[in-house]
Amino acid sequence: MKRKTETVQKVQTADADLQLVLSNAIGMTESALEEAVDYCGRKMGTDDRQTVVEQLKQGDRTACGYLYYHLAGQVAEWLGAWDESIKAVYIYDSDATAEDVCFGRPETPPMLHLLIWVQRKTNALDATLGVLSRALVQSYTELLGRPGLEHLLDAQVVDDNEVNNNIGYSALLCSLHTCPIRIWER
Amino acid sequence: MEGQNPFLTAQAQFDKSADLLDLPQDIREILRWPMREFHFRIPLRMGDGSIKVLQGFRVQHNDARGPSKGGIRFHPNETIDTVRALAMWMTWKCAVADIPLGGGKGGVIVNPASLTTAEKEQLCRGWVSQMWHNIGPRMDVPAPDVGTTGQMMAWMMDEFSKLQGQYVPGVFTGKPVDMGGSLGRTEATGFGVIFTVREALKHLGLDPAACSAAIQGFGNVAQYAAIGFHDMLGGKVVCVSCYDLKDKKPYTYSHPDGVDPHFLQGITDQYGTIDQEKATAAGYVIEDAGAWIEKDVDVLIPAALENMVNAETAPLIHKNVKVIAEGANGPTTLEGDQLIKERGIFLIPDFLCNAGGVTTSYFEGVQNDMNYYWSRDEVLQRLDTKMTVAFHGVLDMALRQKVYMRDAAYLVAVDRVVRAMQLRGWV
Amino acid sequence: MVQVPFETPKILTIHLQIANYPVMADEIRRRMREELFRRGVITAQALEEEVRAKAALSQVREGLPSELREAEPAWELRLERVRDYLTDFYFAYNLPIDLFEQIIDRLLDERSVEKDAFDYHFNPELAPFDLLLKQAEQYAAMPLDNQHIVQHHLEEIMVVLIKTIVSDHLGFLSIAKQWFTAEDMRFVRSRRIGTGKVGGKAAGMLLAWRILQECAPEVAARTVLPESYFIGTDVFYEFLALNRLEYFDQKYKPLDQIRAEYPRIVAAHERGHLHPAVLNQLQGILERVGQKPLIVRSSSLLEDNFGTSFAGKYESHFCPNQGSPEENLRDLSLAIRRVYASAFNPDVMLYRRQMKLLDYDERMAILLQEVQGQAYGRYYFPALAGVAFSQAPILWHPRLRREDGFLRMVVGLGTRAVNRVADDYPRMVVLSHPLLRPETTTEAIRRYSQHLIDLIDLEDNAMRTLPVDRVIGADYPALRLVAEVEEDGTITPIVSRAQFAPERLVLTADTLLQKSDFVPTIKTVLSTLESQYAFPVDIEFAITRTPELVFHLLQCRPQSSMGGMSVPPIPSDLPEEDKVFGVSKMVPQGLIENITHILYVDPLQYSQLENASRRQEVARLVSQLNAVLETERFIMLGPGRWGSVNPDLGVPVSYADIYNTRALVEISVPQRGIIPEPSYGTHFFQDLVEAGIYPLAIYLGEGGDFINQEWLARAGNQLVDLMPEAGPYADCIRVIHVPSERAGHTMQIVMDGERGLAYTVRER
Secondary structure: OOOHHHHHOOOOOOOOHHHHHHHHHHHHHHHHHHHHHHHHHHHEEEEEEHHHHHHHHHHHHHHHHHHHHHHHHHHHHHHHHOOOOEEEEOOOOOOOOHHHHHOOOOOOOOOEEEEEEOOOOOOHHHHHHHHHHHHHEEEOOOOOHOOOOOOEEEEEEHHHHHHHHHHHHHHHHOOOHHHHHOEEOO | OOOHHHHHHHHHHHHHHHHHHHHOOOHHHHHOOOEEEEEEEEEEEEEOOOEEEEEEEEEEOOOOOEEEEEEEEEEEOOOOHHHHHHHHHHHHHHHHHHOOOOEEEEEEEOOOOHOOOOHHHHHHHHHHHHHHHHOOOOEEEEOOOOOOOHHHHHHHHHHHHHHOOOOOHHOOOOOHHHHHHOOHHHHHHHHHHHHHHHHHHHHHHHOOHOOEEEOOOOOOHHHHHHHHHHHHOEEEEEEEEOOOOOOOOOOEEEEEOOHHHHHHHHOEEOOOOEEEHHHHHOOEEEEHHHHHOOOOEEEEOOOOOOOOEEEOHHHHHHOOOOOEOOOOOOOEEEHHHHHHHOOEEEEEEEHHHHHHHHHHHHHHHHHHHOOOOOOHHHHHHHHHHHHHHHHHHHHHHHHOOOOOHHHHHHHHHHHHHHHHHHHHOOO | OOOOOOOOHHHHHHHHHHOOOOHHHHHHHHHHHHHHHHHHOOHHHOOOOOHHHHHHHHHHHOOOOOHHOOOOOHHHHHHHHHHHHHHHHHHHHOOOOOHHHHHHHHHHHHHHHHOOOOOOOOOOOOOOHHHHHHHHHHHHHHOHHHHHHHHHHHHHHHHHHHHHHHOOHHHHHHHHHHOHHHHHHHHHHEEEEOOOOHHHHHHHHHHHHHHHHHOOOHHOOEEEEOEEEEEEEHHHHHHHHOOOOOOOOOOOOOOHHHHHHHHHHHHHHOOOOHHHHHHHHHHHHHHHHHHOOOEEEEEEEEOOOOOOOOOOOOOOEOOOOOOOOOHHHHHHHHHHHHHHHHHHHHHHHHHHHHHHOOHHHHHHHEEEEOOOOOEEOOOEEEEEEEEEOOOOOOOOOOOOHHHHHEEEEEEOOOOOHOOOOOOOOOOOEEOOOOHHHHOOOHHHHHHHOEEEEEEEEOOEEEEEEEEEHOOOOOOOOOOOHHEEEEEEEEEOOOHHHHHHHHHHHEEEOOOHHOOOOOOHHHHHHHHHHHHOOOOOEEEEEEEEEEEOEEEEEEEEOOOOOOOOOOOOOOOOOHHHHEEEEEEEOOOOOOEEEOEEEEEEEEEEHHOOOOOHHHHHHHHHHHHHHHOOOOOOOEEEEEHHHHHHOOOOOOOOHHHHHHHHOOEEEEEEEEEEEOOOOOOOHHHHHHHHHHOOOOEEEEEEEOOOEEEHHHHHHHHHOHHHHHHHHHHHHOOOOEEEEHHOOOOOOEEEEEEEEEOOEEEEEEEE
16 A cells, blocks of 8 residues: 555554553543443434444434534543643534535444644644544444444644634634534633 | 634625626625524424523525525524525525525524434424425525435425425425435536536636546545546546545545546445555555645546635645636635636636536426426436536626636626616616 | 013014004904915915814814814804914014014005095996906905995996906896906906907806806805816907908808808918917917817807807817827917807808897807816716706607706717717706606617717827717726616616626616716706896706716806797697698697698608719708798608708708798608608707797607698699709609698698697688
């Protein structure tokens, strides 16, 4: 596989702190997913957890949407608690198109598209996100059985400079048509 | 920034066009503000028995050319000024596409993900019960938008029909095909983009078959734009960009001989992710997400996120790019636009380029009205005619007034609305 | 210890001294200021600015509520007092006290001379102009309390001044003396070249301006009078003498001879030259005017006076004034000489003969004006120009009110509105309903609109007539006021630049008429002038947009009238065979009785004449018939536009060829799919109006218009009896003697303002 390696983030697992992060993250993602499934059931008007899980496995759009939203909220909250430099977390629509967005859109993957606004970008946050991503995959696979799933998290980190200059993914914050939804702020 | 008022921005954009057209002050005053606004509250009985009161809006910016048209948005950050701006934008969009509709937009300040399915249905019906006197196939025809779905349109249409005492499918568009929706709409926006690209290349004297394109995104619009460029124009699609589940970043998929959009569709899983292994095996090259914009191609089609062609990325556009077709809504920031203008690249502005969607919505209303439904091919054929005519309307204006295509599109739109008002004796 | 400025006594001295002369105080201070300005202590402007600033401060000091400050009633008084205090102050601090005393002494000396200033000891009619002027100014400057004592003197002097320098027409004088001031006369003299009167046109313009300033100040404030210069009447005589042209005594010669000699006269004038002193002064004017185009207009003594109108008879010439100084002077001088030559124009002579003005010693003064307009690219022209009448001379709809006035106007130089133009139409507006027009279809509105623009081409240094679409671009400042576009068969105002398409422009001026204050302004102007003249008036005007709308008043004169005779009702029970023709469009009010002859040019025969020269021959025969039938009451009835220069459109006559007719009836016959438009005699409309000749038009096949062709065809033709040599044209020209066709009958035409009917009736 040809890949521009310099752009791929390497997770620095050697750091002792990260072990702590990882165990914490797995704990969080497990419970967050559990809660998200419950939330999904509540919203879809069923108590039968298995039905919900089945729907999620089949990629039911409504179910995935609820799961996605609730999970994103929990993840954002966790991240906010973990990294002081985070100012706000948004979810955004990765494939927003014309005004009739709902027309025949392929099923959305249960991907968390997060926009994380930090004062300053740090390696530590990158590492944390890497860990979090793996924890999410692990918990998700355990719960919903999706072998081969490698990532669940699309986290775009933007800093004050980018926000002020309206560049990078921070430009999304000025969206008129599909403005990201703020799910957490300090 | 978040602090920027979108309605002021929309008014400023209008003022600029009004200056170019040298419109008189009284006409500007009519168009700078919506003609009608509805602010209402929708009481919602929640699953737990409590009552939640939600704020709803409907803005009818201008209906000189026909009933208002525009989506209903369920979004927690919705503001009246966003709705106003989008309603004004719809007026221009319908006018530039030359469909006999005006501009409207509606919304509810709510996060739909926080509502149960039953609550959503109740909200939809609640919205209609507040607005039903002021919407209808001859007044205002809403459609789905951010946070709303075809299912919701069906609920709303049902509620409206109940209140009217008769079946009125044409009051909402974007309905499921089985419930009065139109065929062809899945492809409509993406193919519409390609119809305009085709005309642009013709204007520039370029042979589409010898042209290459880079497409951002691989969602609905991007997929059909890629298919259209490849199948209909015979051009080479150098790359598409899409999310990759194997990494936390989107990637650009390119192929030395051009990508085969059908193949890529075939190896895209139900989650919309292209299978990297299979892609690599077929000779695809996977690059950084931002790579699409730097490609040495003739045509660039940003068909995903808003504001991604900006001060940072616009300078990276390759010197050989001749056409930018804005498949997405608002893919270009003001700064990005300035750079494109300076470079003299032929731009097909978003509200012309992706008007295939709204045109098909209009077709849906037309079919509902006559209670006769066209085949997919008929829809796409008519769409081609409409888009081609719309494109040339804008091109003529750009040539005649010697202005940038985006400005020309606004001029065409504003001028058409002004003339409608003139003919109706409003001004 | 506080040091007292050593000048303090000086300012006190001044103050106390002035207090001794309570009445003279104003004049003393005026002269003090003059000294201050002259010696450069302070400029007049700086002083005035300080006065205003201090006055404003004093308002605050005196606790005047802020909302009252803008329009304080005592503001002028306040300014005056502050000005006086400041005068004292500056004088005391800057100039010696001796000078102050000198001022007072000199003033006292002067006063002693004019002790008995209330009377004069000379005969105004014989006194030199300057003396009279000075005397008038002294009277005018007197305190208001004393004015009544000298009023009769002032009036007498003013009359003499006006007679000497403006015009000696009694009708004019009786009004002018009420309005003109000594200052006005001084102005006229300062702008006059040579001696003699400045003539009717100049007089009318100045009088109108003066009336507007007094009676409609709010309109006058937005009105501009063109920068004007006058060439006195004496210069005309001087010119004739200098060039030995006096022998052209045309007045009492037969008309044919006048006509035959005219080209020679013009050539002689063109060869002649003006007195070097006059040229010198003209050069001075050109230097002052710079590169602005000029118009040289006749301003004869007879012109523009009560009851007569020489509209368009004397010539006007444009001087684009874009060449070298020598070229410009040469062009200007030539234009003046050509205007002089137009005094001998046969049409003028005839008109004078008819109006019994031949014995009057007509002298030609000249009014020299900067052309009112604005540069647009290489062209220079006003947004609109034309003539306005306080009483609408024609109406075509019962709703229209005559007394609200009427306009004829064009985009560009007003020549197209004033003079005859072939196949082009000025915008005609009845001011009671500015947007109502006789035409009803888009096609007709477009056809009846203006297609050509007269303008000055600055690059070519020439006057030009160009098609509208070659002149007016999307960026023309007054575009939306004067033009609309035809879109899908309707004419719509331009509200967006995208609508602009040169080939679809229609000059309607509807937006100006509807959305600007132009209509109220011109109505005020007309009604004000009419009420002060106590007579209907017409004016020439222009409009520019820079970007405010500016109204330019170019001239004013009493309007001629149709004469208010009573009109009997149109009989409703006539047998068909008695009717000769009926008209229904733009019919005036009036009655023509005892018509014995009908001069009928058969439209079909006329159109079948093989070439233009044969049609010219018809015009010549008509002219001769006009003379032959001089003593008869007759009407002329013919195809298309009487007076058109294009023989295809109508018989190419001029006013001199038809003046004996009682009505000029145009038959609009469709030919080759085109209906030639009746002119209603617009080419010589004013002439017709004054001579009581009614312009009528029969639109065959429209609105109940008809012509009894059968009767006309059957009737005997007396042409050859009257003019044996006209035999070859007997098919085309028919002269019908009504009593011969119906014994004891004549024809009469009754016109009630809506419809008109010509019918035979037993002679009373």
